[in-house]
Amino acid sequence: MSSVDTAVSGTPNEKTLFTKLPLIIAFALxxxxxxxxxxxxxxxxxxxxxxGALLGLTLYHAAFGFTTAWRNFILxxxxxxxxxxxxxxxxxxxxxxxxxxxxxxxxxxxxxxVRPLGWSVVIGAxxxxxxxxxxxxxxSGNLYHVGGGQIRAIxxxxxxTIGALWATKDYEYWTSLPQFAxxxxxxxxxxxxxxxxxxxxxxxIAAFTIWLEKRYHGxxxxxxxxxxxSLVSRLTSGPWPFIWxxxxxxxxxxxxxxxxxxxxxxxxxxxLWGAKVAMLLELExxxxxxxxxxxxxxxxxxxxxxxxxxxxxxxxxxxLGALLAASLAGKFSLQWRLPWQHWLAAIxxxxxxxxxxxxxxxxxxGAYFGGIVSGSLHGxxxxxxxxxxxxxxxxxxxxxxxxxxxxPRASC
Numbered sequence: 001m002s003s004v005d006t007a008v009s010g011t012p013n014e015k016t017l018f019t020k021l022p023l024i025i026a027f028a029l030x031x032x033x034x035x036x037x038x039x040x041x042x043x044x045x046x047x048x049x050x051x052g053a054l055l056g057l058t059l060y061h062a063a064f065g066f067t068t069a070w071r072n073f074i075l076x077x078x079x080x081x082x083x084x085x086x087x088x089x090x091x092x093x094x095x096x097x098x099x100x101x102x103x104x105x106x107x108x109x110x111x112x113x114v115r116p117l118g119w120s121v122v123i124g125a126x127x128x129x130x131x132x133x134x135x136x137x138x139x140s141g142n143l144y145h146v147g148g149g150q151i152r153a154i155x156x157x158x159x160x161t162i163g164a165l166w167a168t169k170d171y172e173y174w175t176s177l178p179q180f181a182x183x184x185x186x187x188x189x190x191x192x193x194x195x196x197x198x199x200x201x202x203x204x205i206a207a208f209t210i211w212l213e214k215r216y217h218g219x220x221x222x223x224x225x226x227x228x229x230s231l232v233s234r235l236t237s238g239p240w241p242f243i244w245x246x247x248x249x250x251x252x253x254x255x256x257x258x259x260x261x262x263x264x265x266x267x268x269x270x271x272l273w274g275a276k277v278a279m280l281l282e283l284e285x286x287x288x289x290x291x292x293x294x295x296x297x298x299x300x301x302x303x304x305x306x307x308x309x310x311x312x313x314x315x316x317x318x319x320l321g322a323l324l325a326a327s328l329a330g331k332f333s334l335q336w337r338l339p340w341q342h343w344l345a346a347i348x349x350x351x352x353x354x355x356x357x358x359x360x361x362x363x364x365x366g367a368y369f370g371g372i373v374s375g376s377l378h379g380x381x382x383x384x385x386x387x388x389x390x391x392x393x394x395x396x397x398x399x400x401x402x403x404x405x406x407x408p409r410a411s412c
Contacts (some may be wrong), residue, residue: 013203023327030320039408041307044259048310051259052317053324059144060246060325061238066138066364070390075404077216078334079209080223084242085342086202091250092373098258100374101191105258112186112374113263115361117381118179124360125367125382127352129389132364133397135159135349136342139363143315147322151336152346164267165274166351167358168292173348174359175291186375194375199268245336253369259309265366266318267357269311272301274354292358319354345400 030053038046058064069081098113099105115121118245132138133157137145140162145153167174185194213220223241234240258266272293287293293302301309326332357363360382362370368386371379397404 015099020327022323022332024385026320026324026327030317030324032207032319035317037307037313045310045313048259048313049255049317049320051255052314052363053253053321054317055140055249055264055321056144056147056318056321057325058240058245058321059140059318060148060254061329062240062242062324063246064242064245064249065141066368067132067390068134068140070134070387071305071394071404073209074391074394077212078221079206079213080221082209082241083206084223084246086206087243088246088250089369089372090199090202091247092253093195093375095250095254096263096373097186097191097195097375099257101186108258108261110257110261112184113265113362113366113370113375113379114182114184114374114376115367115371116175116179116182116377117378118175119177120174120179120359121361121367121378121381122385124174124356124358125385126356126364126389127303128356128360128394129386129391130396131349131352131356131389132386133393134401134402135353135392136346138365139353139357140318142353142367143266143318144322147319147324148326149323149332149334151334152338152342154345156346156350156353158319159347160267160357161270161274161277161350162355163351163354163356164270164358165278165354167355168271168275168287168290169285172213172291183377184375185377190270198372198375199280210350238325239329249369250373253276253373256314262364263370264314265311265362265370267354267363267366268317269309269315270354271358272306272309272312275302276306340399341399341401345397356389 030049033049037049064084065081066085069085072078072080075081079235097144099110104110132141135142137153137156139160142153142157146157185197188194189197210220253264256262275285275287275293278287286298287302288373306312311354323332353363355383358366361367361378362382364386367382368379371382373379394404
């Protein structure tokens with residue numbers, strides 16, 4: 001894979017200016033966006049854009065992905081990325097469970113993502129797991145890839161949007177399939193027992209990855225990214241160890257909960273984007289009659305301008321934060337020269353990501369991360385089904401000339 005760097009030939013001053021241009025653009029878009037949102041919507045909406053930017057900066061600097069972490073464990077038996085996810089979840093449940101049991105956080109009413117356990121979750125997460133390997137990124141990964149200049153994420157995001165809108169048409173069918181009622185471990189076991197049980201499972205998964213890694217390699221891969229740099233340099237320019245990213249994502253998700261009353265979610269914005277485009281193009285889809293859009297809050301989101309949708313604003317913030325991080329690191333480059341098979345895989349993978357996430361009540365962020373820190377069993381069901389999908393997805397990658405790289409920081 002080749003890339004087109006932003007640096008061009010010219011005098012040193014011209015090179016310096018062009019190198020700093022992405023950084024200037026990132027600050028201008030973030031600052032201007034916050035000012036506009038404060039005037040047009042609210043101060044909170046402006047702050048949500050900033051929270052999204054911090055999430056994007058964290059994802060980029062820590063190269064904190066789900067797709068490559070799972071693939072690296074499946075193919076190479078290296079579990080560093082998977083252990084980082086367990087740390088993220090461990091910090092998350094310790095923060096979320098007490099707040100959710102009270103139902104209030106700093107005066108804000110809070111609710112977790114507690115969803116039914118049924119075939120829609122199993123099939124949707126399985127499809128998502130395949131899609132994330134073909135699309136070379138998950139829901140959050142595509143956002144920070146775009147911010148970092150990886151153009152290949154754009155067709156994946158377009159496919160994600162189309163697939164998500166398509167799934168809203170079929171939503172009534174999938175949710176009518178047999179399912180069990182939602183199960184909240186916080187409600188059923190109490191805060192202390194729910195935290196203890198989850199921490200035990202996280203520790204068990206981490207211990208298993210260590211055992212398997214030692215069995216295959218005789219050692220455990222160290223997480224020492226950027227250890228030779230100063231603390232200030234690492235914070236601003238990266239790279240961050242995975243554990244930094246894990247803790248930061250958990251804390252920022254908790255901030256999101258305190259601000260909007262729900263955990264962080266990514267995929268929920270895509271059906272809305274697709275619907276807005278369909279309305280703009282005056283496509284006769286009769287969205288008002290689709291069951292998905294009759295759910296509380298969704299009908300309002302459909303009628304309001306997009307800047308009022310909190311999840312869309314956070315997603316945009318993630319892109320801007322990744323752009324800022326890549327610019328601070330001096331690594332921003334437009335990567336677009338790819339084999340045609342990669343573009344095809346991105347589109348197909350994107351369609352699967354969007355469709356799967358919508359019928360499974362969320363993606364790797366809203367269903368996996370958000371579901372588990374909400375104490376919902378559907379988050380664990382999603383994890384198992386999506387991981388099985390990734391097992392198949394990794395086997396399909398060579399059909400599209402996609403490398404199964406061993407570097408866990410190679411992509412999301």
